[in-house]
Amino acid sequence: NAGVTQTPKFRVLKTGQSMTLLCAQDMNHEYMYWYRQDPGMGLRLIHYSVGEGTTAKGEVPDGYNVSRLKKQNFLLGLESAAPSQTSVYFCASSYGGETQYFGPGTRLLVL
Amino acid sequence: AQSVAQPEDQVNVAEGNPLTVKCTYSVSGNPYLFWYVQYPNRGLQFLLKYITGDNLVKGSYGFEAEFNKSQTSFHLKKPSALVSDSALYFCAVRDRQRGSYIPTFGRGTSLIVHP
Numbered sequence: 001n002a003g004v005t006q007t008p009k010f011r012v013l014k015t016g017q018s019m020t021l022l023c024a025q026d027m028n029h030e031y032m033y034w035y036r037q038d039p040g041m042g043l044r045l046i047h048y049s050v051g052e053g054t055t056a057k058g059e060v061p062d063g064y065n066v067s068r069l070k071k072q073n074f075l076l077g078l079e080s081a082a083p084s085q086t087s088v089y090f091c092a093s094s095y096g097g098e099t100q101y102f103g104p105g106t107r108l109l110v111l
Numbered sequence: 112a113q114s115v116a117q118p119e120d121q122v123n124v125a126e127g128n129p130l131t132v133k134c135t136y137s138v139s140g141n142p143y144l145f146w147y148v149q150y151p152n153r154g155l156q157f158l159l160k161y162i163t164g165d166n167l168v169k170g171s172y173g174f175e176a177e178f179n180k181s182q183t184s185f186h187l188k189k190p191s192a193l194v195s196d197s198a199l200y201f202c203a204v205r206d207r208q209r210g211s212y213i214p215t216f217g218r219g220t221s222l223i224v225h226p
Contacts, residue, residue, distance in 0.1 A: 004154075031212055040120075042218035043155075043201065050212065058213070090154055097205065097212025098143065098162075102154035 002026055006091050006103035013081045013110045021076040021106050023091030029101075031094045032074040033058075034066060036087040037105075043090070049074055081110045113138045113206045117217035124192045125225050132187040132200050132220045134176075140208025144185040146176055149199040149219075158200075161185060172196070192224045 004025045013019055023032065034046040045058030047066040055066045063085060065077045074093075078085060088107050092100040115136045124130045136142055143162055147155040159170025166178045176187045187200060199221050205214040 033213075040218065043216040045213065048213060092155075094212070097214075099145065099157050099160060100147075100155075100214070101157070102147075104154045105152075 004091055004093055004101050004103040006089075006106050008106060009104070010107045011109070013078075013108065015082060015110060017081050018077070018079050019081065019108075020078075021089055021091075021108075023074045023076070023093075023103055024072055025074075025091075025093040025101070026072060027093060027095070027101065028071070029093035029095050030071075031097055032068065033092045033094075033100065034064070034074065034076045035090045035092065036060065037090060038087050046076065046089075081108075083110045086110045113142075113204055113215050115202050115204045115215050115217045117200075117202055117220045119220050120218075121221045121223065123223050123225065126194050127191055130189050130192040130196070130222065130224070132202075132222060134185045134187065134202030134217060136183050136185060136202070136204040138204060138206040138208075140206050142185075143205040143207055143214070144176075144178060145203040145205075145214065146170065146174070146185075146187050147201045147203065148172075149201065151198075155201060158187070192222075194224045194226055197222055197224045 007022045033048040035043045049068040052071040091103040094100045145160045146158040149155045161178045169175045202217040203214040
C-alpha cells in the first residue's frame with residue numbers, strides 16, 4: 001500500500017515550457033486535490049476532483065489544468081510555465097472529504 | 112465562508128516543557144477540525160481530528176487538541192515536547208453544513224523545540 005505518490009520529485013523548467021505532474025493513490029479515494037506551498041503562504045488549493053471525470057477550480061487555478069481520467073490518478077498540467085509557478089506542489093486524496101493523505105511533493109523551479 | 116487562523120508564525124519551547132500551538136476558526140455551521148504536521152522536505156501527515164463528541168481529542172505522537180466551541184478554537188497541545196517534534200504544523204477546518212468537501216488550511220506554525 002503505497003498511499004499517495006507523486007512524480008517527478010524535482011524538475012527544472014525554462015519559462016514557456018510545459019510539463020505534467022502525476023499523482024497516484026491506491027486507497028480508492030474519491031476526492032483528490034492539488035496544492036501549492038510557498039513560504040509564508042501556507043497551502044493553496046489549485047484544483048480538485050470529487051470523482052473520476054470531474055474537476056473543479058480551487059483558490060489559485062490560473063495557469064494550471066487538470067485531468068482525472070482514472071479514479072486513482074490526478075494529473076496537473078502547466079501549459080506555459082512562468083517563474084511565479086516556482087513552488088512545491090502537493091497532491092492529496094481523501095475519502096468523503098475528511099482526513100487527507102498527502103504525497104511527498106514535487107519541487108518545481110521555473111527559470 | 113470558512114476560515115482558520117494560526118496567530119503564531121513560530122513557537123519556541125524547551126525540550127520537556129509543555130507546548131501549545133494555537134488555532135482559531137470560523138464556519139457557518141459545525142466544524143470538522145484537523146491538525147497536520149509537516150517535517151522538512153516531506154508531505155503533510157495527519158495528526159488528529161475533531162468530528163463530534165468528546166472535546167478533547169488524542170492523536171499521534173502524544174499530541175492532543177481541545178475543541179472549544181465558545182472560543183472557536185482548536186489548540187494543539189503536548190505535555191512534554193521533544194526535539195523531534197520540531198516541524199511545521201497546520202490547522203484545517205471544514206464546515207459540515209456547507210456541503211463542500213474542501214477544507215481550508217491555516218498558514219502554518221513552525222514549532223522549534225530546543226534541547
